[in-house]
Amino acid sequence: MNQIDWRKTLHDISDSIQSSVYTVLPQRGTMPVNRFKDLLDHQAQTAITEYLTKYDIPVKLVSEEGDKTFGAGTHVITADPVDGTSNLARGLSPAVSSLSVSESDHQSGVFAGIVTNFYTGETFYAEKNQGATLDDQPIRVAAPEKYSRALISIDISKGPRLDCTRRLLEMSRHLRSEGSSAMSLCHVASGTMDAHIDLRGIVRATDVSAGLLILKEAGGLYTVDGVQGGDFPLTRDTHMELVAAGSTELLDEINSLMGQP
Numbered sequence: 001m002n003q004i005d006w007r008k009t010l011h012d013i014s015d016s017i018q019s020s021v022y023t024v025l026p027q028r029g030t031m032p033v034n035r036f037k038d039l040l041d042h043q044a045q046t047a048i049t050e051y052l053t054k055y056d057i058p059v060k061l062v063s064e065e066g067d068k069t070f071g072a073g074t075h076v077i078t079a080d081p082v083d084g085t086s087n088l089a090r091g092l093s094p095a096v097s098s099l100s101v102s103e104s105d106h107q108s109g110v111f112a113g114i115v116t117n118f119y120t121g122e123t124f125y126a127e128k129n130q131g132a133t134l135d136d137q138p139i140r141v142a143a144p145e146k147y148s149r150a151l152i153s154i155d156i157s158k159g160p161r162l163d164c165t166r167r168l169l170e171m172s173r174h175l176r177s178e179g180s181s182a183m184s185l186c187h188v189a190s191g192t193m194d195a196h197i198d199l200r201g202i203v204r205a206t207d208v209s210a211g212l213l214i215l216k217e218a219g220g221l222y223t224v225d226g227v228q229g230g231d232f233p234l235t236r237d238t239h240m241e242l243v244a245a246g247s248t249e250l251l252d253e254i255n256s257l258m259g260q261p
Contacts, residue, residue, distance in 0.1 A: 004057065004075075007127070010099050010114040013051050014123065017081055017097040018116060020047035021088075028091060037089045041065050044081030044097060052077075059101070062234050064206040076102040076109070078209040078234045082118075084180035093119045098182040100210040108231045113210030115182045124186040126217035134190055141220045141246030142191035147171060147253045150194035153184040155203070164199045167257045181242075185211030188244050189218035195245040195254060205238040215244055221251050 045065035058071035084095035224230030
């Protein structure tokens, strides 16, 4: 096939996910929450697979909802079709679709990523070495800020790791927990948040692959399992501890506070 326009492909898949999910949102409240969450995930996953099949895109799809290879599988698309499913199922914001494409089976090979908000349609996008945008307008991380004055996103659900986070909780004046790792990373990328912290060791590659590229292209930094800019395999089974910040100073301060008595 002809050379793939990955920008168009990612935007088209994202649009397909959004349209498919919108068709079932009116059913919210008509069934148990867990059943509705399954329906949302199914709709979003089906939108991806139908697009890749229809347009014969030769990729390996690594998705939170299941993997599948299309054709020669020359690239890897890493997807969380609905990141923030619990939010969306209950009518809370944010909830997004998240997609990245890589030339290898590791995050270091990711060269494009897109995150789209189901509620607003706002679209974060980045290409390697080309910067990051929100609705086609360039974005940058916020100016350096001290941790005690910064607006911090921290995820402590499903196992808060208080041994690592107690000092971080005590020292911060402004904490938020959004329930969507992809959106939190994009909020750091756009300067809305100063940092995002997730030390639970359960966040997946599928949750953060696109967001990490967007963050990096907006001038941000991150550590994966304590390694700055750390690489990881693009699989559903890849879990990590993650700290992301808009500046080296803030990232270093967070790391120094982690685990302090």
